[in-house]
Amino acid sequence: MTTWTRVCAVDDLVPDRGAAALVDGHQVAIFRLSDSGAIHAVDHLDPFSHANVMARGLVGSRLGTPTVASPMHKQSFDLVTGQCLDDPAVSLQVWPTRVADGWVEVGSAAA
């Protein structure tokens, strides 16, 4: 059963720029892409540096896949799957997102 947490208005998200949010005690990085309008959410914790910084990474694309690069040491991650594109052993958890009444909601599995 997924619990949905309302975090902000869609317009609060700057296109192609991330924002951090607290979801059910977790730090989540949320991105709104300018081209597709899609909203993605992944862990805010950078698995390489162990700092909560992923929302401050640069958004981009690699061969068509939307990506975010860690601002610490620039490893890129697939925003859709959370997979690190520079190290197959590392990935970010992906969080489900949806838009309801102009609000962004992030889902978390209920305990």
Added chain:
Amino acid sequence: MTSAVPTVHDMTTEQALPAEQPGPAKKKLAVVGAGMVAHRLVEALVERGADQSWDIEVFGDETRPPYDRVALTSFFSDRDPEDLLLGDGSLWRRPGVRLYRGSVVSRIDREARQVHARSTTFDYDKLVLATGSYATVPPVSGSDLPGCFVYRTVDDVAELRQWVLDREAALGRKVKGAVVGGGLLGLEAAGALTALGADTTVVEFAEWLMPLQVDRAGGGALRRIIEQMGVSVRTSTATSRLKAGRDGKVSRLQFADGEKIAADVVVFATGVRPRDELARDSGLEVGERGGVVADPGCLTSDESIYAIGEVAQIAGRVWGLVGPGYTMAEVVADRLLGGTATFEGADLSTKLKLLGVDVASFGDAFAATNGSLEVVYADPTAGVYKKLVMSDDAQTLLGGMLVGDASAYTNLRPMVGRALGSDPTGWLLPEGMEPPSGSALPDDATVCSCNNVTAGQVRCAVTDEGCTDLAGVKACTKAGTSCGSCVSLVKKLVDVQLSEAGIEVSNALCEHFAFTRAQLFDIVRVSEISTFSELVAQHGTGHGCDICRPVAASILSSLGKGHVLDGENAALQDTNDHVMANLQKDGTYSVVPRIPGGEVTPEGLIVIGQVAADYGLYTKITGGQRIDLFGARIEQLPGIWKRLVDAGFESGHAYGKSLRTVKSCVGQSWCRYGVQDSTTLAIDLELRYRGLRSPHKLKLGVSGCARECAEARGKDVGIIATDQGWNMYVGGNGGFTPRHAQLFAEDLTTEELVRAIDRFLMYYVRTADRLQRTAPWLESVEGGIDAVRAVVLEDSLGIAADLDAAMEAHVGAYEDEWAATLADEKKLQRFASFVNAPETPDPDLVYVEERGQRRPADEAERAVLIAGASLPVRPKEVLA
């Protein structure tokens, strides 16, 4: 590391060396002489692992480790002799290799196999003589007067320079200089004297200049060009005596024809003589005209002693260039490892830039071959003389000489002995000739004659050794690492080989743009494009990445297209530029207010201190004379900056690829040595260039006198005060590959200086590659620093007005990014820690106290602290 003097052993440390480790007995090699050829020998031995079986001891009489004697004249433009050192010094730190500097070998005892140096003896199994040569001074009366010099060592050159500067000061007028000898070294010396501001006359005994390299017509062309530069030339002139003035110093030259000229300084460049007296004294066979006689294996009349370089006479002659010396060094290295290599003579081709004039001579330049044909092109008005020597059927190139324009040299020299395959005149015409494509050159053609590297070896480096760029091939083969004249040809070979191997040679920025940064800069500059999405839609592909987005942001900012947080620009900035602070390892930021020129009032210091205390920020003084405040959380940045801006501070751009600081010494206003007001200049420059976005960070420095307390030569632009004004240096940096800045212009007024820096910086901003600092940029510009100097000081590209206008626009449009951000409610929203809890601190941050300040806890400390043990110190929380 390059500026560090390599560690070398002197006689005292030798005494203190520990006993040899037990093991297979190593043989002892003594190398007498520590010049370029000796360096190459040791390098070749170490590369082949010979230091496993040999202990190598090198004795040099100079106090310096081996340096690049060929580049001696560069000592005048770049006055640090350490820049001339060969290699990075690691060679001399290897176990089993020892360099004894300042150690004259007084005797070789061949019977006992010992060399005597200073007051002790060293055993050897094999000995290599590499003592080089002396500069000769003709036996004319007065040639030993004070003010007479030769041109051979760094010390010679340093003394000459000091003499000229002292005489100029004492006489209160331009110094008159004379160079006796109009050959290669003489013209080098004339260039050096001219650069020191002397009125110079070159005196040559032969009928024309450079008689060993060029023919009468070529010498005539050379003379015309040199005279146009203000250097006087007298040929067919013998110097009969030198006379002193009343002060005992040299004052005039008298010639055999009775004429005389005034001279306050005289340089003898009449030739060299092998330094073979050690060999004579020990009974080795020595040639009639000097030089230790050696066989093609470089072995002397003693089977334990080799001779290499300019002291050796092989095949009946002494070889006075570094290229053949290097070949001999390789031969001996091979022999010492049991090989049978021989020295079969060498290519004596030369290409030089003397007084800024290209001169090249290669192959049978004087058409000595029977029936050879000469194809000549001469244009006296353009100052060009070119000649090709062809076989009697006009098919095979035998040699040639080029004066005034030697651009064809690189392509022609490897073709010596081969069919040119086209009308030879095509090579001589000003518009030049389509050079042979990289693949046309046969494998056995020598591409780099200094290091004897063939086209085949270069290709091999790509196909077999896996080199994928020019730098890799240079490191692997040494091609192009000495005089550098073949680099363009080597690059062409590498590129062809790479593309044949299916490896794409790409200058593209990233997968989204097939352009270099400089090309993108021009695209944005000449178009109406002002956003990344327009740029990627019109000239790129995809959605960008962490490489091209910040590049686009920097270009848009350099061209004055908006605040870093305006509109779409915000999504292009690295987090540092986005929040205008420097990201640290735990996700917090550091804050650096601008302190122009390092000058700060006590009241300012108190404000910074109070802000740091209130927010619990770790405080450290930076290398750029300002104060860094660490540990600011993203949501604290606006509050911190509100207080700093209110106190009159502004962004220091420590986060940006932009001007960081202009470091200065206190200068004339306080210092008893200062000759100019360095602090005021530093402040003015920092305020002028603050906020200028550039390909990489930019640092400047201003020193108020030659003592250089501001370390300006370690900066991208360094300024050092002189009695007359300012000297400007460019291309220095610290960091991973430290560089000393090179002299760019001398004795500028403040106005001239500012204009030169304006243009230099703007030209760099426009044309450098991404993350390329000024030093590698200067190397990458075609023509190097000279070309950039021409653009900046002489407007050689006709863009100076454009560069000036661009800098004026930057200066006029500057606003403090932090003040502008604080005034914009929308921008301030971006500093929220969490979009749904904007003031909540990151709960995972943990600190410990150290020396009275806090720092992020390490992994072990975190485990303890998070597990609930009592915390030694909690960070001081600040309530907004």
